[in-house]
Amino acid sequence: MKFRVGVPRNHPLALPVLVDDWIPADHLARVVDRVVDALDLSEVEAKFHDQGPGAPAYSPKLLLKLLAYGYLTHRFSSRRISLACREDLGFLWLARLEQPRHSVISDFRQQHVDDLPEWLAQVVLLCIEEGMVGWKLGALDGTKIHADASKHKAMSFGRMTAVIPQLEEELKKIVAAHGAADDALPADPTVAAVPADHEDRVRERLAAIRKAQADLKAQWAKDHPADPEPPDSAQINFTDPESHIMVTKNQGVQQAYNSQIVVDAQEGIIVAAVVSAHPNDMEELAPAMEAVQATGGQMFEQTVADAGYFSAANVQKLEALGSEGYIAAGSDTWRTVNGQKLFGKGQFRYDPTTDVFRCPGDQKIEHTGDGQESVGGGETRAIAIYRSDRATCGACSLKAQCLTAKQSTKKLTRGADDAIRDAMKAKVRSPEGDAIYRRRKAIVEPAIGIVKETMGFRQWSLRGLRKVRGEFALVAMAYDIRKIWRKMRTRGQKAVAAFSA
Numbered sequence: 001m002k003f004r005v006g007v008p009r010n011h012p013l014a015l016p017v018l019v020d021d022w023i024p025a026d027h028l029a030r031v032v033d034r035v036v037d038a039l040d041l042s043e044v045e046a047k048f049h050d051q052g053p054g055a056p057a058y059s060p061k062l063l064l065k066l067l068a069y070g071y072l073t074h075r076f077s078s079r080r081i082s083l084a085c086r087e088d089l090g091f092l093w094l095a096r097l098e099q100p101r102h103s104v105i106s107d108f109r110q111q112h113v114d115d116l117p118e119w120l121a122q123v124v125l126l127c128i129e130e131g132m133v134g135w136k137l138g139a140l141d142g143t144k145i146h147a148d149a150s151k152h153k154a155m156s157f158g159r160m161t162a163v164i165p166q167l168e169e170e171l172k173k174i175v176a177a178h179g180a181a182d183d184a185l186p187a188d189p190t191v192a193a194v195p196a197d198h199e200d201r202v203r204e205r206l207a208a209i210r211k212a213q214a215d216l217k218a219q220w221a222k223d224h225p226a227d228p229e230p231p232d233s234a235q236i237n238f239t240d241p242e243s244h245i246m247v248t249k250n251q252g253v254q255q256a257y258n259s260q261i262v263v264d265a266q267e268g269i270i271v272a273a274v275v276s277a278h279p280n281d282m283e284e285l286a287p288a289m290e291a292v293q294a295t296g297g298q299m300f301e302q303t304v305a306d307a308g309y310f311s312a313a314n315v316q317k318l319e320a321l322g323s324e325g326y327i328a329a330g331s332d333t334w335r336t337v338n339g340q341k342l343f344g345k346g347q348f349r350y351d352p353t354t355d356v357f358r359c360p361g362d363q364k365i366e367h368t369g370d371g372q373e374s375v376g377g378g379e380t381r382a383i384a385i386y387r388s389d390r391a392t393c394g395a396c397s398l399k400a401q402c403l404t405a406k407q408s409t410k411k412l413t414r415g416a417d418d419a420i421r422d423a424m425k426a427k428v429r430s431p432e433g434d435a436i437y438r439r440r441k442a443i444v445e446p447a448i449g450i451v452k453e454t455m456g457f458r459q460w461s462l463r464g465l466r467k468v469r470g471e472f473a474l475v476a477m478a479y480d481i482r483k484i485w486r487k488m489r490t491r492g493q494k495a496v497a498a499f500s501a
Contacts, residue, residue: 019097022089029069029090031485036065039122044115058100063108064119065094071478074456078106113462113470120273120473121295123480127269128296132487134266137436138300138323139444140288140309141263142281143452144256146459147243147468151255154245158232160213167206174199212236240463244277257460257468260288261451261476263444264300269483270447271295273476275469281308282375286317299323304440311375312417315424326437329425343402346425348412357386357412361398364388365412373413383413451479 016022023029044060069090070081082102084091127133155163216236221228237243237255246256258279262272272291276284285305293299303323305314307330318325332346348365349358357365365388373383388410393399402410427433451457457475460468 032069068478076461078102113467116470116473120477123477132267133264137265137302139440140305141444142260143448144246144248147240147255148460149237149239149255153239154235154237157230157234242465246279260284263447265443270476273472275472285309285314312420381415383415386412
């Protein structure tokens with residue numbers, strides 16, 4: 001049986017004479033090269049000088065090209081990118097056969113995390129010039145991305161408060177044991193030996209927990225000036241203190257950052273990318289949309305977002321920015337409690353003229369008092385409280401669909417901003433509003449899928465909120481470059497060659 005054996009390894013071969021012939025005319029690396037060359041990095045380039053001893057520095061554009069192409073090809077580590085500059089033709093072509101060390105690539109990324117959002121904005125402006133952003137409809141969504149830290153390295157404020165006295169007591173015992181060992185005869189078997197480094201380990205752990213406790217107190221007081229003392233449930237991570245424990249859709253509870261993207265409907269371009277340490281999305285609409293306006297100098301005619309962003313403040317924010325919002329309110333027509341299907345608040349009609357609710361049985365639920373209600377993020381709002389009549393509910397035929405076994409009356413609440421919320425619910429549930437909102441999934445969710453699945457970006461390489469914000473701008477920049485490349489390819493190989501020429 002004969003098989004193909006290929007060319008002998010000692011057979012002399014030669015690559016094409018021109019480095020430019022090493023990759024096809026429609027290769028992704030060519031578009032990366034062309035886009036980065038179009039950016040204005042003069043402010044960064046001016047910081048380098050070509051006088052004095054030593055070799056000249058690598059061009060900032062060259063290093064940015066390698067990072068962008070690395071993030072597009074599942075290479076997020078500076079070591080992997082550096083290795084690819086010796087093994088991968090795309091990297092060899094981009095680097096013009098230069099082989100920067102991993103420390104050079106890593107230092108460049110670390111030093112320019114504050115510049116990366118500005119460079120992303122320049123890429124978006126290039127997409128606008130290419131006619132790839134229509135500003136008609138934009139969609140916002142978020143995704144949790146794992147921090148470069150383990151959730152097992154986190155500790156709650158309550159746990160710290162309990163552990164610190166325990167470690168202080170253990171330290172006293174160690175010091176006493178050392179004293180007893182010093183006083184005892186060398187051959188006395190009744191005196192237990194204390195490991196020489198045990199005291200150092202306990203002191204280091206105690207110092208680390210004290211520092212983490214102080215940092216958590218300071219951050220909590222900054223974020224919650226009205227209630228500066230953190231609750232026992234508040235947590236901090238020793239590896240990346242600015243990351244947060246978050247519930248993810250498919251990965252359970254993870255140490256993560258909350259990443260937001262705003263995508264234009266026309267070509268799927270990411271117009272803005274922001275990151276926070278807030279576990280929920282309620283507070284993320286305003287900074288995301290402000291980033292859109294800062295990038296393009298204009299706003300979408302219409303903006304869609306899911307129920308995680310639903311609040312009166314967010315509806316008003318979009319109105320103030322001049323964008324017609326379509327924010328889902330979530331299902332409030334039915335709810336399930338311990339397997340029992342009950343009426344949701346949406347089935348209780350509010351009459352503003354008489355200030356009463358009407359239940360599905362057409363009975364009154366009247367205003368009985370006022371109070372406060374949590375709205376997330378440690379914030380509360382003033383509410384009016386409405387309660388039904390006990391006797392009326394007890395005789396109602398719909399009782400089993402309205403109250404749980406432990407309830408004898410129905411309680412509803414209403415805030416001053418509920419009229420805004422009700423208007424948004426009605427708009428999104430109208431046939432026209434529903435048709436617009438249904439486009440959301442097709443606009444923004446594919447972008448998140450490409451970032452996480454196609455590009456493979458599922459964990460940060462950097463630590464700290466400031467740095468991950470820069471890294472996410474790099475991710476979004478790479479994504480947008482990929483969009484430009486795919487658009488050029490649909491026009492044909494010649495179009496890619498003309499764009500990258």
